[in-house]
Amino acid sequence: MRADFQVSAKATAVGTIDSLTARGRVFGKYVALVVSVVCAALLANGLIGIWFAYRDHKASFIRLQRAQAELAAAKIGQFIKEIEGQLGWMTQLPSASVTSEERRFDALRLLRQVPAITELAWADPAGREQLHVSRMAMDVVESGSDLSRDAPFVEALARRVYYGPVYFRRGSEPYLTLGVAGSRRDAGVVIAEVNLIFVWDVVSQIKVGDKGKAYVVDAGGRLIAHPDISLVLRNTDFSQLMQVQGARAGDAAPREDARDVQGRPVLAAHATIAPLGWLVFVELPLAEAYAPVYASILATGLVLLGGLVLAILASLILARRMVRPIQALQKGAARIGAGALDHRIEISSGDELEALGDQFNRMAAQLQDSYATLERKVDERTHELALANLAKSRFLAAASHDLRQPLHALNLFVAQLRGERDPAERNRVAARIDAAVTAMNELFNALLDMSKLDAGVLAPELTEFPIEQLLRRIETTFVAAAREKSLRLRIVPCGAWIRSDFILLERILFNLVSNAVRYTERGGIVVGCRRRHGLVRIDVCDSGIGIPEDQRQNIFGEFIQLATSARERHSGLGLGLAIVDRLGRLLDHPVELASKVGIGSRFSVLVPRAPARREAVELAMPTALADPVSGKLIAVIDDDALVRDGMRGLLLSWDCRVVTAANETAALAGLAGARPDLIISDYRLTQGRTGLDVIARLRRALGADIPAFLISGDTAPERLREARASGYHLLHKPVTPMTLRAMLSQMLKMPNLDGDTPRRARA
Numbered sequence: 001m002r003a004d005f006q007v008s009a010k011a012t013a014v015g016t017i018d019s020l021t022a023r024g025r026v027f028g029k030y031v032a033l034v035v036s037v038v039c040a041a042l043l044a045n046g047l048i049g050i051w052f053a054y055r056d057h058k059a060s061f062i063r064l065q066r067a068q069a070e071l072a073a074a075k076i077g078q079f080i081k082e083i084e085g086q087l088g089w090m091t092q093l094p095s096a097s098v099t100s101e102e103r104r105f106d107a108l109r110l111l112r113q114v115p116a117i118t119e120l121a122w123a124d125p126a127g128r129e130q131l132h133v134s135r136m137a138m139d140v141v142e143s144g145s146d147l148s149r150d151a152p153f154v155e156a157l158a159r160r161v162y163y164g165p166v167y168f169r170r171g172s173e174p175y176l177t178l179g180v181a182g183s184r185r186d187a188g189v190v191i192a193e194v195n196l197i198f199v200w201d202v203v204s205q206i207k208v209g210d211k212g213k214a215y216v217v218d219a220g221g222r223l224i225a226h227p228d229i230s231l232v233l234r235n236t237d238f239s240q241l242m243q244v245q246g247a248r249a250g251d252a253a254p255r256e257d258a259r260d261v262q263g264r265p266v267l268a269a270h271a272t273i274a275p276l277g278w279l280v281f282v283e284l285p286l287a288e289a290y291a292p293v294y295a296s297i298l299a300t301g302l303v304l305l306g307g308l309v310l311a312i313l314a315s316l317i318l319a320r321r322m323v324r325p326i327q328a329l330q331k332g333a334a335r336i337g338a339g340a341l342d343h344r345i346e347i348s349s350g351d352e353l354e355a356l357g358d359q360f361n362r363m364a365a366q367l368q369d370s371y372a373t374l375e376r377k378v379d380e381r382t383h384e385l386a387l388a389n390l391a392k393s394r395f396l397a398a399a400s401h402d403l404r405q406p407l408h409a410l411n412l413f414v415a416q417l418r419g420e421r422d423p424a425e426r427n428r429v430a431a432r433i434d435a436a437v438t439a440m441n442e443l444f445n446a447l448l449d450m451s452k453l454d455a456g457v458l459a460p461e462l463t464e465f466p467i468e469q470l471l472r473r474i475e476t477t478f479v480a481a482a483r484e485k486s487l488r489l490r491i492v493p494c495g496a497w498i499r500s501d502f503i504l505l506e507r508i509l510f511n512l513v514s515n516a517v518r519y520t521e522r523g524g525i526v527v528g529c530r531r532r533h534g535l536v537r538i539d540v541c542d543s544g545i546g547i548p549e550d551q552r553q554n555i556f557g558e559f560i561q562l563a564t565s566a567r568e569r570h571s572g573l574g575l576g577l578a579i580v581d582r583l584g585r586l587l588d589h590p591v592e593l594a595s596k597v598g599i600g601s602r603f604s605v606l607v608p609r610a611p612a613r614r615e616a617v618e619l620a621m622p623t624a625l626a627d628p629v630s631g632k633l634i635a636v637i638d639d640d641a642l643v644r645d646g647m648r649g650l651l652l653s654w655d656c657r658v659v660t661a662a663n664e665t666a667a668l669a670g671l672a673g674a675r676p677d678l679i680i681s682d683y684r685l686t687q688g689r690t691g692l693d694v695i696a697r698l699r700r701a702l703g704a705d706i707p708a709f710l711i712s713g714d715t716a717p718e719r720l721r722e723a724r725a726s727g728y729h730l731l732h733k734p735v736t737p738m739t740l741r742a743m744l745s746q747m748l749k750m751p752n753l754d755g756d757t758p759r760r761a762r763a
Contacts, residue, residue: 039308046304050297057293062254065269065282068206072214073271073280075202076225079116080194080276084161084180086114087190090122091182100131100141107133112641118175119193123147125186152179152191163276166196166218172233173197174224176276199225200232212266212284217244219277231261243268247279258283325357332360341368460501460587464610467494467529467536470506474513474527481517482525489517492528496536497610501587505607508583508591511576512540512603520544523600531609538605546597555593556581628748629741630655633674635667637681637694638711647680650737654744662686664697675702678747683712683719683730692726707747711735 090106098106107120111133119134127148132140147153155162156179164177174196181189199216203225206214215226221239226232238244243258247270254269266283273280325347332345341364347357475491482489498505509527516525523543530537547555556577584591584605595601634656636647644660651658659676661667663685679698681691695708709729712719723730731743 042304042308046300046307050300053296053300054293057296058290061284061289062267062269065208065267065284066254066271068208068214069269069271069280069282072202072206072216072282073273073278076199076216076278076280077273077275079199079202080163080176080178080273083114083116083178083192083194086110087178087180087192088182090190091180091184091187103131104133104139104141107131111135116194116196116198117192118195121147121191122188123153123191124188127153127189130188147189147191152177153189155179156181156189156191161275165220166222166224166278168235172235174222174232196224197229197232200227200229203227206282208282209284209288211288212282213260214280214282216273216278216280219248219279221245221248224278236261243270243281243283244279247272247281260285325354329357329360332357336360336364336367341365341371460504462499462501464497464499464613465502466612467496467498467538467607470502470509471527471529473506474509477510478513478517478525481514485517485521487517487520487522488524490524490526492526494529494536495612496529496531497612498536498607499610500589500607504583504587505589505605508580508587508589508605509538509540511580512605515576516540516542516544516601516603520600532606534609535606536609538607539602540604541600541602543600546599547593547595547601548597556591627655628745631657632677632744632748633657633659633671634678634680634744635671635676635698636660637664637667637679637685637691637698638662639682639686643682650740654741663689664694664701667694667698668701671702675704676706678744679706679708681708681710683710683723684714692722692728695728709743709747 087110090103090110103122107122111117111120118136119132121129121133122131123129127146127150129143129145129147130141132143132145152162152164160181160183162177162179164179166174166176168174176194176196177191178194179189179191181187203214203216204227208214213227215238216224217238218224221237221241221244223232223236223238226236238261239248241258241261243255243266246255246258252270254267258266258268260266260283265286267286267289268281268283270279270281272278328345328347332343335343343364344361345357347354471491471494475489479489513525513527520542521544525543526539526541528539528541530539580591580603583589590606592604592606593601594604634651636644636651636658638644638647638660639662641662644662648658648660659667659670661670679695681694683691685691685694691710691712695706695710699706699708709731710723711731711733712723713733720730729743729747731739
């Protein structure tokens, strides 16, 4: 095929050269005719281009406005459909199978998930109101009010969904009554009052030029949503506008003779929100809409005029001088294009054409070099892409399976717990739920650790501390897990001091001990230390299955688990030892491995020794006996009511005094002038505010630099960097009670073994 292409290119080049040569011989005779024809063609082409540019710009702008209106209509329709779908969940079960308290809990959860719903009522199949919850009034259960003759109940039973007309509360805020009936006759009807102010979010995001706008009216022409919210709150009637009248009459074409509410001429397009009969309008002032067209016409005209003048002059002055160099360029380019990459063009005109010829020569040389290495580069890129796809596939497969496993178990246990009445069985199921949650936390923590290592946001903070403190934490953490598998966990005491990052070294040892417990079926695990030439070697020994020699080089890779047919696949993503290896290199702590198949393995971490400091230990001992949490006043800021309730109950069980609030205003009211000992705030709060802002405002209001830390469900490395830059600790949800208790003790100025306040924690 490449040879055929070269033959075709050569034939084309020869024909073109012959034509140019013929024209060069009669150049003087026909130059005037050519110039006149070119000028006439340019003029005609320019005028036609201006006309088509004007028409195409106008048509494309109208299409754009119509598309914006249709997109906004689709979003608003989807907004209502999502609320309808949420309401439908409350009608899935027969009324007799759900208790009043369960239905009330579902209703409160729905109010929290759907901010647009202001009031929610459920009527039984007979039309008697059994539940009524509201954001602005007290909840009412089993009121028995007769709704059987009300339109929402009757129409919802007949058509399954009822969309009421738009009405305005207190003459300002637009509302919609939405009724949804269950698929079963005995499921009843859910009736919701929906605040349409939330439609403003959709309308405000539509950008139409500099002065354009989008708005929504109901079937009667009353304004529902507008960038100027004051017009909505004044219950403005837009039915007198020409474009609204045309749309209500069924005219689907955009209007160029329309005027906005201030009387200015606008270009208007609209779309209908199908289930509601509402209309979405997108308007742009005519002056702004056609300003680019007029500017383009003017610029094109000026360019055309200048081009005509320059074309005439250039054709008369430079045509003869350009013929021969151009012919040389044409011939050379044809040969190069035909595949003769070693050909070079020779031009000695001393101007840009000579420079162009040199550029062609350089291009040919580069193409010649590139062609020689092209296939090799393609193979390399293909191989790299295959490796990347393989790594991605491995990650998705491992993460999908291992994250779904505990989640599946958790769903089954929750379903079992709901119907279980035996207290002993409920406690057993609750323990299994806790185990499933712990497994998910371990998986999420592993993925989070890898993401933070990849992002480079972890920076070691080296301190000197006794190794015994770390060994005690290992024993406390894993003794129960070892006992469950009938394993013996032995911690050999050690009085040495080391220099390292306590948190990161703890993570390394926790991963090693966790792997030892997981892969050991009988015998036990021993954790001890040995001194070696200024270093302390921390050993984690087990009597597990051992690691074959051919797998030892890969065991520290990501998503790697031992391939042993004698056992079933263990849980986890295969990231534990990868994290150990990455953290060891980050801390400059070498990790060694010795293993025999069927006998066991020994992982060793080499850590620098530090001089022992006996006085620091004596200082820390009395402090450890006191509970730094008991009796402390703690302020918890979170916009999730369930989180606030959970935090309150847990802190009260630790003998803390607690004030919970959704924002700083409510927190100040609950504190009543008292200064808390600690502030805990969610990172991302409502209305675009962050916990950093809330803590700063509370400190200013109370006039004190109160200790505080953040909890966040956002695991992006940017959040951690921002919290660090502001001087705050950051924990990632879900936070275990043990982690929370440790953070409370640290933040409440519990002395460490150095006698100083604790160093900054890392999430």
